[in-house]
Amino acid sequence: MNDFELETKLKAVRIPARTDEYWEDFPSRVRAQLPAMATEHPHRALWPRWAWTGGFAMACVVFALVIVPGVQTAMKDGRTLHRQLAQLPRHLQVLMADEHGLHYLIADQK
Numbered sequence: 022m023n024d025f026e027l028e029t030k031l032k033a034v035r036i037p038a039r040t041d042e043y044w045e046d047f048p049s050r051v052r053a054q055l056p057a058m059a060t061e062h063p064h065r066a067l068w069p070r071w072a073w074t075g076g077f078a079m080a081c082v083v084f085a086l087v088i089v090p091g092v093q094t095a096m097k098d099g100r101t102l103h104r105q106l107a108q109l110p111r112h113l114q115v116l117m118a119d120e121h122g123l124h125y126l127i128a129d130q131k
């Protein structure tokens with residue numbers, strides 16, 4: 022069925038006659054049904070809420086398992102590097118080469 026045939030059939034249908042009394046009572050009937058419809062809670066889809074909650078939880082898990090240990094390792098390595106650099110002047114020794122080979126020009130007093 023194409024659009025023209027559908028439009029022709031719809032125009033051929035007779036509109037039911039309504040009395041003036043029907044149209045006078047119509048607004049009050051609608052108002053009477055409104056509180057009953059307002060008390061019904063629409064069904065809210067839980068899927069989007071679960072999806073966002075699950076996504077946030079997965080992000081927290083990934084952060085806790087991947088990012089935090091990497092940062093802790095970097096901090097630990099940084100502390101080790103800082104400690105070694107702080108000790109460098111104490112361990113710095115100058116070597117001297119002469120006919121007897123290499124030996125310390127300045128040695129730490131231990």
